[in-house]
Amino acid sequence: MTILVTGGAGYIGSHMALELLDAGEAVVVIDNLSTGFRWAVPEGATLVVGDFGDEKLVAETIARYDIAEIIHFAAKIVVPDSVVDPLGYYLNNVAKARSLLECAVGGGVKHFIFSSTAAVYGNPEQNPVTEDETLKPISPYGRSKLMVEWMLEDVARAHPLTYAALRYFNVAGADPQGRSGQSTPNATHLIKVAVQAALGLRPGMDVFGVDYPTPDGSCLRDYIHVTDLARAHLDALRYLRADGRSIVCNVGYQKGFSVLEVIEVVKKVSGVDFPVTIAGRRAGDPAAIVASNARIRAALGWTPQHDNLEQIVEQALNWERRLHNRRLA
Ligand code: UFG
Numbered sequence: 233m234t235i236l237v238t239g240g241a242g243y244i245g246s247h248m249a250l251e252l253l254d255a256g257e258a259v260v261v262i263d264n265l266s267t268g269f270r271w272a273v274p275e276g277a278t279l280v281v282g283d284f285g286d287e288k289l290v291a292e293t294i295a296r297y298d299i300a301e302i303i304h305f306a307a308k309i310v311v312p313d314s315v316v317d318p319l320g321y322y323l324n325n326v327a328k329a330r331s332l333l334e335c336a337v338g339g340g341v342k343h344f345i346f347s348s349t350a351a352v353y354g355n356p357e358q359n360p361v362t363e364d365e366t367l368k369p370i371s372p373y374g375r376s377k378l379m380v381e382w383m384l385e386d387v388a389r390a391h392p393l394t395y396a397a398l399r400y401f402n403v404a405g406a407d408p409q410g411r412s413g414q415s416t417p418n419a420t421h422l423i424k425v426a427v428q429a430a431l432g433l434r435p436g437m438d439v440f441g442v443d444y445p446t447p448d449g450s451c452l453r454d455y456i457h458v459t460d461l462a463r464a465h466l467d468a469l470r471y472l473r474a475d476g477r478s479i480v481c482n483v484g485y486q487k488g489f490s491v492l493e494v495i496e497v498v499k500k501v502s503g504v505d506f507p508v509t510i511a512g513r514r515a516g517d518p519a520a521i522v523a524s525n526a527r528i529r530a531a532l533g534w535t536p537q538h539d540n541l542e543q544i545v546e547q548a549l550n551w552e553r554r555l556h557n558r559r560l561a
Contacts, residue, residue, distance in 0.1 A: 239306030241268025285328025294339035314373035401484030413551025436507030457538035484523025
């Protein structure tokens with residue numbers, strides 16, 4: 233049995249490919265290399281360069297490699313960009329996901345794991361947020377992911393396919409063995425930006441808003457190590473293989489850190505006091521969102537191994553240094 237990983241040359245997808253290969257699984261990656269890198273696809277995985285929305289290519293790939301399972305990462309993922317370019321997000325994240333599902337159903341794929349997001353909750357009524365919270369996404373990004381969750385629910389009702397939709401909270405850090413990390417140029421994610429500021433790769437950074445209804449006024453998020461996230465997918469795969477019913481799970485540590493706290497940790501771990509400017513709010517940001525992880529622990533047996541913000545930052549720093557040296561080389 234071979235697993236198809238869409239977006240496997242990207243940040244989370246490449247960690248997933250590593251996790252699967254480490255577990256002895258056969259992996260085919262499909263990636264158009266628009267934001268991913270050929271070198272990020274681990275040795276041992278087969279890379280098909282192309283678009284996951286290309287039905288002909290995907291159908292051929294499913295048949296050729298006897299794909300029984302798909303883990304779908306490829307997507308546009310920047311919340312504020314989605315506010316500016318909603319149609320681009322609906323095309324990539326919804327229309328192309330529909331094409332992928334069409335191929336999955338046509339090709340007899342049994343299990344589908346979908347990278348959903350905490351953004352489906354919008355501003356939750358209470359934290360930690362459970363999967364049963366009302367879904368009120370406040371960005372086109374969050375809505376696009378929710379639309380795919382709905383598609384999956386309907387597809388699984390109509391066809392012999394089971395799925396897991398994993399709602400990621402804020403993914404950060406890098407492979408503890410230094411084999412992969414967040415490599416996207418022009419990154420916008422907090423830990424990546426702060427780490428680049430610490431290494432002098434940018435002059436400083438902005439904090440987008442300190443007037444939120446949170447303890448220190450900056451936004452609260454649940455930062456989860458990318459390797460624990462990849463492991464959650466492997467757990468989901470095993471659960472579905474053991475005839476588990478389709479499921480939706482949060483993936484987070486159930487711990488909130490404010491933007492200002494994260495910046496302090498990056499300063500402490502790096503030993504660099506880089507310039508930080510307090511700026512206005514950024515479009516599409518919820519004030520606070522922290523996962524309840526009771527369901528994923530109980531249903532999938534997921535147990536975090538890297539729940540430590542300092543370690544996450546340390547590994548992100550190590551990866552950023554490595555990436556910088558690679559670019560200089
Ligand atoms: N932030 C700053 N300065 C920066 C970058 C970020 O203050 O330079 C702040 C943001 O305003 C936000 C927080 O740091 O308050 C986290 O921002 P990120 O861009 O790192 O992440 P988001 O919370 O916007 O989004 C991420 C994922 C989404 C996911 C969401 C769930 O990108 O896919 O977490 O909370 F849906």
